[in-house]
Amino acid sequence: MTESLARRPKMTSQRLSLHIAFSLMAVGFVGVMAASIYSDFILLLAFVEITSVAMFFILILSLIPAYFPDKVNAESIFYSGLAKEPYMSDDQVYRPNVPLLNAGYDYDWDLYYDKKALKVESR
Amino acid sequence: MIDSSLLPLAAPIALLLGGMLAPLVSKDGKGMLSILSVFFIAAIGANTYMLLTVADGAIYWPAQAGIVINASSAFVVELALILGFLGAVYSLQYFGDRTHLGAFYALYSMFVASLIVMASSFNMLVIYTCFEASTIAGGILILFTRRRSATKAAVRFFVMSVIGALIILVGILFQNSATGGFILNASAFEAIPKSDVVMLAAIYAIGFSIKVGVFPFGLLWLPSAHSEAPTPVSAILSGVMVQMAAFAVARIVGVMAPESAPLAYLLIGMGALSVIVGAALAAVEATAGSKWSRFHVGTVNIRGIKRIWAFSTSSEVGVFYILIGLGILFPVLLPVFFVGILLHFLNHGLAKALLFFDSGFVIEASRVADLYLLKGMGSKLGPNGITYLVGGFSLALIPGTLGYTTFREFTSPNVNLYLTAAVFAAAALIFFSTIYSLRCFASGKPKANVEYLEMHKGSHALLRLPGVVIAICILVLGTIITLGANNIAFHDIFLRIEEWLEMAATTIFNQTAALGGGH
Numbered sequence: 001m002t003e004s005l006a007r008r009p010k011m012t013s014q015r016l017s018l019h020i021a022f023s024l025m026a027v028g029f030v031g032v033m034a035a036s037i038y039s040d041f042i043l044l045l046a047f048v049e050i051t052s053v054a055m056f057f058i059l060i061l062s063l064i065p066a067y068f069p070d071k072v073n074a075e076s077i078f079y080s081g082l083a084k085e086p087y088m089s090d091d092q093v094y095r096p097n098v099p100l101l102n103a104g105y106d107y108d109w110d111l112y113y114d115k116k117a118l119k120v121e122s123r
Numbered sequence: 124m125i126d127s128s129l130l131p132l133a134a135p136i137a138l139l140l141g142g143m144l145a146p147l148v149s150k151d152g153k154g155m156l157s158i159l160s161v162f163f164i165a166a167i168g169a170n171t172y173m174l175l176t177v178a179d180g181a182i183y184w185p186a187q188a189g190i191v192i193n194a195s196s197a198f199v200v201e202l203a204l205i206l207g208f209l210g211a212v213y214s215l216q217y218f219g220d221r222t223h224l225g226a227f228y229a230l231y232s233m234f235v236a237s238l239i240v241m242a243s244s245f246n247m248l249v250i251y252t253c254f255e256a257s258t259i260a261g262g263i264l265i266l267f268t269r270r271r272s273a274t275k276a277a278v279r280f281f282v283m284s285v286i287g288a289l290i291i292l293v294g295i296l297f298q299n300s301a302t303g304g305f306i307l308n309a310s311a312f313e314a315i316p317k318s319d320v321v322m323l324a325a326i327y328a329i330g331f332s333i334k335v336g337v338f339p340f341g342l343l344w345l346p347s348a349h350s351e352a353p354t355p356v357s358a359i360l361s362g363v364m365v366q367m368a369a370f371a372v373a374r375i376v377g378v379m380a381p382e383s384a385p386l387a388y389l390l391i392g393m394g395a396l397s398v399i400v401g402a403a404l405a406a407v408e409a410t411a412g413s414k415w416s417r418f419h420v421g422t423v424n425i426r427g428i429k430r431i432w433a434f435s436t437s438s439e440v441g442v443f444y445i446l447i448g449l450g451i452l453f454p455v456l457l458p459v460f461f462v463g464i465l466l467h468f469l470n471h472g473l474a475k476a477l478l479f480f481d482s483g484f485v486i487e488a489s490r491v492a493d494l495y496l497l498k499g500m501g502s503k504l505g506p507n508g509i510t511y512l513v514g515g516f517s518l519a520l521i522p523g524t525l526g527y528t529t530f531r532e533f534t535s536p537n538v539n540l541y542l543t544a545a546v547f548a549a550a551a552l553i554f555f556s557t558i559y560s561l562r563c564f565a566s567g568k569p570k571a572n573v574e575y576l577e578m579h580k581g582s583h584a585l586l587r588l589p590g591v592v593i594a595i596c597i598l599v600l601g602t603i604i605t606l607g608a609n610n611i612a613f614h615d616i617f618l619r620i621e622e623w624l625e626m627a628a629t630t631i632f633n634q635t636a637a638l639g640g641g642h
Contacts, residue, residue, distance in 0.1 A: 105269050
């Protein structure tokens with residue numbers, strides 16, 4: 001897991017679009033502040049729109065797939081590709097990352113204690 | 124005095140710059156903290172200067188529709204900056220064996236900056252923008268524990284905050300169509316029908332109530348988000364963020380002055396239910412665990428150490444809604460209730476941050492976040508056993524702590540006896556939860572066979588420090604106020620504090636106190 005944290009993230013199309021969405025959101029925030037201070041209503045609505053679209057994009061792109069991950073039926077793959085795609089990509093085989101941080105999950109604390117430090121029996 | 128100056132920009136700019144520069148200039152945790160500390164201290168220095176010099180006036184930039192620092196804003200910003208700084212110091216050892224400290228500091232600074240700007244404006248669009256910025260930064264910060272349950276908690280936080288933001292956006296559009304602007308200005312609302320003012324105040328109060336975390340909306344996201352977040356973030360979420368949202372509601376309602384008993388009863392009802400339900404669930408969590416308290420996102424039932432204080436936050440924010448509702452019901456007494464809001468802001472902010480910092484210290488030192496599995500730490504608890512008690516006692520409204528301020532507010536003849544009973548019942552439940560959880564910290568008996576494979580070797584000095592600093596503040600201020608209010612000692616200091624707070628309370632809903640109360 002430490003290795004996966006240390007490696008430099010690959011710039012995939014999803015990551016690129018995430019960066020663009022974050023940049024647009026930042027521009028939107030600054031724009032909303034400026035337009036509201038100078039009372040330009042049309043510009044203001046435009047910036048609010050940009051910010052909202054960027055936020056929803058981030059929400060849908062990153063968080064919802066993390067919350068409802070794709071489940072691949074391994075047996076279907078085994079039986080000559082009864083699943084929609086008869087293969088698994090590297091991303092599906094690899095453990096999922098924390099959305100937005102591109103870091104691996106810390107499975108040591110899954111049960112609310114540090115598995116490395118404690119041995120718990122008959123909980 | 125109302126002056127234009129660049130000073131109101133100093134704190135947010137310093138935080139944003141510090142957050143960006145720290146990870147760029149240094150790759151080492153201590154180096155990052157040193158750089159960030161310089162900017163935090165600069166921000167605190169600038170705000171302290173404004174707090175001491177602004178008196179009953181205001182300082183704005185670039186216009187009165189932009190960022191405005193008056194007495195009440197400077198007061199709440201000061202608390203946010205101090206807790207933010209303590210959280211940044213705490214984070215160094217908290218993230219000691221984890222990565223991403225640089226990204227954490229950048230987002231954390233942005234989070235605190237967005238919250239302080241939110242409290243420093245009378246422009247609904249600036250407040251809304253900062254509300255959204257704090258949602259984005261806060262939501263991502265929750266993910267830094269890198270637990271799968273934290274992702275679920277972050278999604279709940281995002282979704283609920285976005286729903287709240289959409290309701291507020293509807294209010295903003297309605298306000299613009301009714302008054303022709305976005306500025307919170309009493310004269311603009313006097314010119315529109317009373318029914319529109321009531322409707323607008325109700326929309327804003329409901330929209331913000333999701334972020335404040337009052338009953339029933341808070342239970343959907345607050346216990347999970349505040350307990351799953353990294354401890355320094357939990358401290359800021361509970362000690363600052365929900366309070367800043369409540370401060371925004373107080374400002375909006377104070378400016379609009381809606382004359383509506385049903386709206387007042389709605390807010391008082393939501394507040395009173397929050398107070399009782401939150402405190403009861405905190406006690407249930409401490410004794411019976413998440414199987415009975417519910418609202419848990421983990422895969423196993425626990426007696427979550429931080430969940431106790433997350434439920435308690437859901438209880439404490441109810442006090443704000445009760446005071447705001449009472450302010451609507453009795454407009455003449457609005458400044459009195461708003462003094463209560465400022466004092467509760469201080470008491471709850473300090474006490475809750477302390478309790479989260481100390482809970483986090485116990486979790487890091489024992490490597491357990493579940494009271495079911497916690498073997499007592501005994502004497503290793505050290506001074507933090509006492510500081511934890513101080514925090515719990517302050518929330519339990521014990522005289523000698525800052526909680527005495529809320530005790531005075533709810534024993535005054537201005538408050539209905541049933542509301543007093545609700546707040547004191549909640550205080551008793553929090554008192555019980557504090558003692559019960561502290562007993563587990565000191566001498567817990569796990570329900571399972573727990574064997575330590577290795578003890579956590581890292582130093583915990585910085586995890587202990589914020590709790591000690593905050594406990595001293597609570598005790599010093601609490602002693603001065605308790606003795607001063609009862610004419611035993613420090614009476615002059617108490618009178619000066621009271622006079623300043625009365626002036627500051629009027630600046631929650633006026634840009635300057637010099638313009639008068641408006642009610």
